[in-house]
Each structure stands twice: as structure tokens, then as C-alpha cells.
Amino acid sequence: MTSPEASAEFGSLSEQTTALLHSLLATHSKGLDTTIYADAGVLETINSSVRNGIIGLLQPDTGMPRARNIKTLDVRELAAEGGNGGGLPDGSHVLFLVGSVSWPQSVWPEIARVLTRTAYSSCTLCVSTPEEIWGDIAAVFPPSAVNMLQPLNKPNVLASLQDLLGQGQQTSDSGQPIVFDDTPVAIHTAPLLAAMPLAESVFLLPDTRCIFPILSTGSKQSEDWRPRHNSDARNSNSRQQVEQLSLNIMTLLRGLNAHGNFYSVGDTARRVARRCAGISKNIGSNSPRGIQEDAVVVLVDRTADLVSPVHHGRHILDQIYRALPTNSGVGEPDSDRIVEAQGTIQPGLIAGNSLLSLLRQCQPDKTDTGGSQATLDLWETLLMQSKPVALQVLRSSLASELAIISNNPEEATAPTRGRVTTEQLQTMVDAYNAQPQSPDHSGALADVVQAVINMEKVGLEDHWKEIEGAEKTLKLVIGSIKDTLADTLAVGGVHGTFMDDDALDEEMSAAWDQVLAAIPPLTASMLEHINLDITKESQEVTDEQIAEYLWQHTPAPGMVLMAASLLAPAKSGIPSGQRPLVEQRLAADYASVSNALGQKQSFTDSASQWAQRVTDYAELVAISDGQRSGLKQWRELASMTPGPDGAYAGLLERIVRDVLSGNRCVDLEHAEQGAATAAANLLKGLGRRFLTGDGPSAGVSQQNAGEAASGSRMVVVFVVGGVTYEEAARVVAVARQLGGVRSVLIGGSTIGSARDCARLSS
Structure with missing residues (x-):
């Protein structure tokens, strides 16, 4: 007879789970009528398996052990049953x-x-x-003090079960019970019960569907796979929820008899990956059986608290700028501008993809010899209304477009694997211009790219790395603050309560104090450069010129935006007590520039207005009640959708393809070093070397997930927040194509219905 321990032989998750359930029944029923009580997640797994003919726990004549009946452990249904409940009475053995x-x-x-x-x-x-x-479970979910001995371990749980069993026998009218064994109670662990297999390689972790609600992607089917009960999602980034997901993932890996190597992209996924790595390290040497498989575990963040993800090696403000809300129209250029009601700082700001669509509309006529220059003039006008961060966003799009029209598909996909440098763009422009001219040849795109290059070169060579290093410093500071803040928010969480608004404001104010301290002042060299750059255009300097230059070339505005994005609490905006301090810090830069320019007129009002405008804009970036105003599109999993207008694939599909192909995955952070390591380096004065150099950020391991996957027999991809059916289907197709002999599992906290997921294997 198959033992429960033998049920985890290598095979599909459905096969393993089916064998496990049959084995449990055969091992523990010992010929007695058995009633199964299952919690919601396991009951859903059983029901789905029965519907699809995978398992027949209740059917006779199957040659397999069967249960007398199956009931739920839901407290409401148990209360409604009263005594024995409807249907068949319980058997003498309960599982x-x-x-x-x-x-x-x-x-x-x-x-x-x-x-x-x-x-x-x-x-x-x-x-x-x-x-x-x-032990980890007891720390996060303290056992009920009623009817359970402490601490939480197997002997105490067995003793508690024995006591409860005796109470039931004493209060029953059925007479003296028959005990068939010296040990009428037993405990078994079956880690595969944590997951619900849906198709050949797709699974759910039902225990996490309410705490990490999926985002709406605007799909007609969104309501079908959105969790119905959102009451537990109030603080989805708290320590308790991160712990719960981490324990679920580690439980599944234990059921697969695998040792995880964890990679992540996104804030919550990063915390979960690091926690999983810590748990894995703690239990590795204490495991009762040898680890047979090395698994690469990729966690992709799509939770409601997701803010602009930081792809290491890319500029943080790229992500914020790409997320700016735009109108959906594609006709006149004005239709691509930021909606006026959502922000008035830069009414002429145009998003990167919209600029590309505008370029296609403005391609010069082949007979118009001045068309290329006219297009260049138009683009220079548009780009001058923007800021260098916008140019960073344009880099990948422009490089991809240039590679496509240069008939170089290898170059077209290269920008998706990392940040395109100015030197790379210049090389592509030179190569394009060196091509033989054809009737269809248009230099407009190359001219636009050259304009981007020229604008980046103007005044930024000496200061770009300094600004970039400051922003990376702030990212580390915010990351440490968020971890601490999440722990504070969850102090009462284990008792079912959360921090009140006053306490939250106090914690957020303390966090913003640290953020403001991390924003560097303008250096003398930067002020000297600003003076030369502004005054060379005109002797009379206007307030608009100063504000525009501050917005384009100084770190404070972008860092305030990043802080508002990454530190946004469940309530909206910057804490009211901190807003004057933020405005004061921004106004200080305005004053420094005005003084450096020798402005004689009062600049107090202008500085205040500038600071208020930036702070208002930061409010737009902040999260409001778990939903970001105007930024839903960025929080979708696919940062760019595939199609004829671009060479980009969805983020999830691209990550899976890179991992299975052995490519370098620049988006993925390896959970090798914790935030504490990075903070320690920073405090010791070592972090600055990493932050301002060309190497990786401090505390971020650059181990290649693709290389690790090539030496592993198992790859597990889990989307925190869930995936749509269409996304899962694409990933399954990639896994079929590139998986080879490896077992590839794709899961999430929510996914399409079991019926939809069954279509994945068709």
C-alpha cells in the first residue's frame, strides 16, 4: 500500500495531490467509516478534482478507499448544522x-x-x-489558548487532540466508544494540500487569495477571478500577510521535496522572496528527509500595494514617468497629453509611447526635402517641454524602433534586457545613417534619436551619476523604512487589530523625515553649471526658466515623486504635517538657484508656488485606498504589450522566457542579501561606492536566474496577486516550448476559474 511519504514522487502536481489524498484515506481509516472535514482551500481542491474526474473519494467500486462523507470546516456552516447536520451521520473515524x-x-x-x-x-x-x-507559524498566528497546549509542537497537538476526542466521547449518548488502537489520534503533514492544481502546470494557493487581491486589468472577465472577500486586504503589505504567503510557498516547496533558490521583481515579492530564503535556510539542516530537487522560484509582484517597480540598473524615474496617465485618443497631439484635471505642472508632458505614435503621424513626405528637418524641429519642441527623465523612457522605445527599420531584429529585443545607454543609441544612429539611401528611407527617426542624445549630453555628463546615486540611496532608505513600518503596522495584526490613523500618521511622518534627510542639497558645481546654462540663453531669467531647470536637472523633485510612490500608505497622499516640510525642502533648491543667478527681485512667492506644484504632483502619484489615481495601467503585469507597434512582450512572459532560455534576467533580484545588509553597508559608508559607480546596487545579488534554472529540474513561477487566464496560457505555451526535462509550475493567489484553467492543457 502506498504510504503518504511516497506520494511526492516526481510527476504532475495533480497526480501527486490525487495520490496523496487516496494514500491518506488508506493509511488512516483502517477499515472504519471515515468522515472528512476540510477547510476551504482543501475542499475546493477536492471539489475541483471530483468535477474533473481526477479523484473519487466518495465513489464506490473504484478500487480506492473512499470516504463516507465530506464536510466543511467553515465556522458558519458548522454552526448552521447544529447537531449531526443533514445527510449521512459522521463515521467513527474523522479525518x-x-x-x-x-x-x-x-x-x-x-x-x-x-x-x-x-x-x-x-x-x-x-x-x-x-x-x-x-515555530514560524506560531510566531505569526499564535495558537488559540482554548483546547490547545503550548508551545506548538507535535506532542502537544497530539495531547490536545486526545483530550478533545475524550470530551466528545464523554458527552455523547452513543455509549462507550470502541478504540481500535492504542493511539486513537494521529497527525500527518501533507504539504501538497497547500496548493490547488488546476491544469498540467498551473496551481493556486487558495490560502492567499484574499490577502493579495488581483488588480483589475480592464478585462471583461476580471470580476470572475477577483476575490469576493476583500476584508483581509486592508493591509496587504503588512508583515502578517508577507509571512502567510512565504509560509505557503515554503509549504508547497516542501511538498515538492525541493530546495528553493528565490528571485523576485517588485516590492512585496522582494520581501516574500527574502523571507522564503530565510525560512529555507533555517529548516534546511533540520529537514527529516533529504532534499532531492533544486528549484528556481520566481516571484512576480502584482499586488494592490504595488508601486512603480525598480528594475535594477534602470532609472527609478523612468518607471514613474512611464506611468503618467494619458488620454486614450490617438488623433491630434493634444489627445496624448496628460489629462489636465490630473495635474498641471507639465501640461505639455507627453508619454513615450505617445511620442512614438506622434512620430508615425508626422513622417515627412518623400518628396519634401525639408520634411525631416521639420519633423526634427517639432520633436525638439516637444522634448524641450519634457525633462531628461522622459528621454530615459524614450531610450528603449526609440532604440527598438530604430533597430526594426534597420532590419536588425537582434538589436530590437536588446533594449528590453536592460537600460539603453547614450553610447548605444549613438552607435545605432551612426549605423542607420551609414545605410544606403533608398526611396523609402526617412531620416526622421534617426534625427529624433540624435536630438535625444544631444539633449542628454547638454550639461548632464558631470552630474547624472551623482543624481542617480542619490536616488538609489533614497531607494534603500525607503526600502528599510517600509520594512520597519510594515512590522509596526502588524504589531497588533496577530491579534486581529491594526494601527489607528494617528499612530500611522506618526510613523509616516518619521519616515518622511528620513526621506527628506536623504535628499542631497545642490552642490556648488551644480549651481555653477545651472548659472552658465541658464544665462547663456538670455540675460533676463524668468521664474519659468528656473522652475523648468529645477524640474529637469535637479534630484529633489524626482526623489519626492519616488518617495510619494514608494512610501504611500493605505490612505492617500503625503502626511499633512510633512507637506510643509516637503515644500520647504523644494523651495530651498529654488532659492539656491535664484541666489546663484543673482536674482535681485524677491523669489519667495515663486519658490513657494514651485514647491506647491511639485507636491501636488506627488500627491497624484500616491496610493489612495489601495488604488492609485490614474496609474492603474502601470500596475498591470505587462509593462508593454506585444503587437505590431513594438518588440516588447509582457513582463511575466518575458521573465519566464528568459529564465527558461538561460538569458540574463535583469529584472530579477536574487534573495541572497537582506535589506539589513544593504542598510549596514550604507551606515558604514560603504554604500556610496556601489551607488555612484557602475556596479550593482548595494544589497542586490546579481546571480543570474537563467543560469540557475539551467541546472535545476524545477522552476516555480508565482505571481503575487494572481494572473489572468490569457497570461497563464501564454506562460504555459512558453513552458511547453522551453521547459525541456524541467518541471515548470505557474501559480498565483488568484487565476481564472477551474473550467478556464482546464483549457490550458487542451
Whole structure:
């Protein structure tokens, strides 16, 4: 007879789960009629398997052990049942199947209620969580003080079950129970119960669907796979939720008998990956059985608290600028401008993709010899209204377009794998201009790229790295603050309560104090350069010129935007007490520039107006009640959609393709070093070397996920927040194409219905 321990042989997740359930029944029923009580996640797995004919726990004549009946551990349904409930009465053996990692706190009271109201001869508790992580579970979900001995370990749980079983036997009217064994209670761990297999390589972690709600992508089917109960999502970035997801992922890996190597992209995914790496390290040496498989685990962030993700090696403001809301029209140039009601700082600001669409509309007529220069003039006008950050966004798009019309598809995909440098753009322009002229040849695109290059070169060579280093410093500061803040928010979370608004404001104010301290003042060399650059155009300097230059060439505005984006709490905007300080810091830069220019007139009002405009804009970037105003598009998983107008693939599909192909995955951070390491380096004065140089950011391991996957027999991709059916289908297709002998699993906290997911294997 197959033992439960043998059920994790290498095979599909569905096959393993089916074998596990049959094995549990065969091992523990011992010929007695068995009633199964399952929590919501396991019950959903059983129901889905029964509907698809995978498992027949209730059907006779299958040659497999069968249960007398299956019931839910849902507290509301248990209360409605009253006594024995409807249908068949319970058998003499009860088998509890629990997939939730929070079972000591959430499920144990229901188990106690079942055992004390009915006389059973024996009971078996089967939980998904391996005993090695029970200590971590108890720290996050303290066991119920009622009917459970402390601390949480196997002997105490067995003793508690024995006591509850005895209470049920004493209160029952059925007479003296028959005990078939010296040990009428048993505990078994079955980690595969944490996951719900849906198709050949797709799974859910049902235990996480409410705490990490999926984002709306505007799809007609969005409501079908959006979690119905959002009550637990109030603080989706808290320590408790991160712990719960980490424990679920580690439980699944334990069921697959795998050792994880964790990679992530996005804020919440980064925290989960680091936590998983810590748990894995702690339990690795204590595992009761040898680890057979090395698994590459890729976590992609798509949660409601997701803010502009930082792709290491790219400019943080690229992400913010790309996320700016635009009108959907593609007709007149004005239709691509930022919606006036959403911000008035830069009414002429135009997003990168919109600029490309405008370029296509403005291609010069082949007979118009001045068309190329006219297009260049138009573009220079548009670009001058923008800022250097906009040029950073344009780099990849322009380079890809230039490579496509140069008939060089290899170059076209290169920009998606990293930041395109000015030197790379110049090389591409030179190569394009060196091509033989043809009737279809137009120099407009090359001229535009050259304009981008020229604008970047003007005055930025000496200061760009300094600004970039300051922003990376701020990113580390904010990351450390967020980790600390999340722990503070969750102090009461283990008791089911959260920090009140006053306490949250106090913590956020302290965080903004650190942010403002991290923003560097303008250096003497920068002020000297500003003086030369502004005054060479005109002797009379206007307020608009100063404001425009501050916006384009100084770090403070962009860093305030980044802080507002990365530190946005559940409530909207910058804390009211911090807003004057933020405006004061911004106005200080205005005053420094005005003084450097020798302005004699009062600049107080102009500085104040400039600071207010930047702060108003930062408010637009902040999260409001878990939803970002005007920035939903960026928070979708696909940063750019594939199609005839671009060579970009969705982020999830691209990451999976790179991992399985062995390519370097520049988006993925390896969870090798924690935030504490980076903070320590920074405090010791070592971080600046990494931040201002050309190397990787401090505390970020650059181990290649593709190389790691090439030596592993298993790749697990988990989307925090879930995936749509269409996205999952594309990833499954990539896995079929590139997976080889490896087992590739794709999962999320939510996905399409079981019916839709079944189509993945068709």
C-alpha cells in the first residue's frame, strides 16, 4: 500500500495531490467509516478534482478507499448544522484536511467544535505545514489558548487532540466508544494540500487569495477571478500577510521535496522572496528527509500595494514617468497629453509611447526635402517641454524602433534586457545613417534619436551619476523604512487589530523625515553649471526658466515623486504635517538657484508656488485606498504589450522566457542579501561606492536566474496577486516550448476559474 511519504514522487502536481489524498484515506481509516472535514482551500481542491474526474473519494467500486462523507470546516456552516447536520451521520473515524498555514489560530477552534460535539473512535489531523515551520507559524498566528497546549509542537497537538476526542466521547449518548488502537489520534503533514492544481502546470494557493487581491486589468472577465472577500486586504503589505504567503510557498516547496533558490521583481515579492530564503535556510539542516530537487522560484509582484517597480540598473524615474496617465485618443497631439484635471505642472508632458505614435503621424513626405528637418524641429519642441527623465523612457522605445527599420531584429529585443545607454543609441544612429539611401528611407527617426542624445549630453555628463546615486540611496532608505513600518503596522495584526490613523500618521511622518534627510542639497558645481546654462540663453531669467531647470536637472523633485510612490500608505497622499516640510525642502533648491543667478527681485512667492506644484504632483502619484489615481495601467503585469507597434512582450512572459532560455534576467533580484545588509553597508559608508559607480546596487545579488534554472529540474513561477487566464496560457505555451526535462509550475493567489484553467492543457 502506498504510504503518504511516497506520494511526492516526481510527476504532475495533480497526480501527486490525487495520490496523496487516496494514500491518506488508506493509511488512516483502517477499515472504519471515515468522515472528512476540510477547510476551504482543501475542499475546493477536492471539489475541483471530483468535477474533473481526477479523484473519487466518495465513489464506490473504484478500487480506492473512499470516504463516507465530506464536510466543511467553515465556522458558519458548522454552526448552521447544529447537531449531526443533514445527510449521512459522521463515521467513527474523522479525518481533518487543513491547507491553511494559519490553522493553529483560524481552524483549530472548528476542529475542537467538531470533536467535542460527536463521539468518534479515532481522529487524524492532516495539515499542510511541515513541522519544521510550526515555530514560524506560531510566531505569526499564535495558537488559540482554548483546547490547545503550548508551545506548538507535535506532542502537544497530539495531547490536545486526545483530550478533545475524550470530551466528545464523554458527552455523547452513543455509549462507550470502541478504540481500535492504542493511539486513537494521529497527525500527518501533507504539504501538497497547500496548493490547488488546476491544469498540467498551473496551481493556486487558495490560502492567499484574499490577502493579495488581483488588480483589475480592464478585462471583461476580471470580476470572475477577483476575490469576493476583500476584508483581509486592508493591509496587504503588512508583515502578517508577507509571512502567510512565504509560509505557503515554503509549504508547497516542501511538498515538492525541493530546495528553493528565490528571485523576485517588485516590492512585496522582494520581501516574500527574502523571507522564503530565510525560512529555507533555517529548516534546511533540520529537514527529516533529504532534499532531492533544486528549484528556481520566481516571484512576480502584482499586488494592490504595488508601486512603480525598480528594475535594477534602470532609472527609478523612468518607471514613474512611464506611468503618467494619458488620454486614450490617438488623433491630434493634444489627445496624448496628460489629462489636465490630473495635474498641471507639465501640461505639455507627453508619454513615450505617445511620442512614438506622434512620430508615425508626422513622417515627412518623400518628396519634401525639408520634411525631416521639420519633423526634427517639432520633436525638439516637444522634448524641450519634457525633462531628461522622459528621454530615459524614450531610450528603449526609440532604440527598438530604430533597430526594426534597420532590419536588425537582434538589436530590437536588446533594449528590453536592460537600460539603453547614450553610447548605444549613438552607435545605432551612426549605423542607420551609414545605410544606403533608398526611396523609402526617412531620416526622421534617426534625427529624433540624435536630438535625444544631444539633449542628454547638454550639461548632464558631470552630474547624472551623482543624481542617480542619490536616488538609489533614497531607494534603500525607503526600502528599510517600509520594512520597519510594515512590522509596526502588524504589531497588533496577530491579534486581529491594526494601527489607528494617528499612530500611522506618526510613523509616516518619521519616515518622511528620513526621506527628506536623504535628499542631497545642490552642490556648488551644480549651481555653477545651472548659472552658465541658464544665462547663456538670455540675460533676463524668468521664474519659468528656473522652475523648468529645477524640474529637469535637479534630484529633489524626482526623489519626492519616488518617495510619494514608494512610501504611500493605505490612505492617500503625503502626511499633512510633512507637506510643509516637503515644500520647504523644494523651495530651498529654488532659492539656491535664484541666489546663484543673482536674482535681485524677491523669489519667495515663486519658490513657494514651485514647491506647491511639485507636491501636488506627488500627491497624484500616491496610493489612495489601495488604488492609485490614474496609474492603474502601470500596475498591470505587462509593462508593454506585444503587437505590431513594438518588440516588447509582457513582463511575466518575458521573465519566464528568459529564465527558461538561460538569458540574463535583469529584472530579477536574487534573495541572497537582506535589506539589513544593504542598510549596514550604507551606515558604514560603504554604500556610496556601489551607488555612484557602475556596479550593482548595494544589497542586490546579481546571480543570474537563467543560469540557475539551467541546472535545476524545477522552476516555480508565482505571481503575487494572481494572473489572468490569457497570461497563464501564454506562460504555459512558453513552458511547453522551453521547459525541456524541467518541471515548470505557474501559480498565483488568484487565476481564472477551474473550467478556464482546464483549457490550458487542451
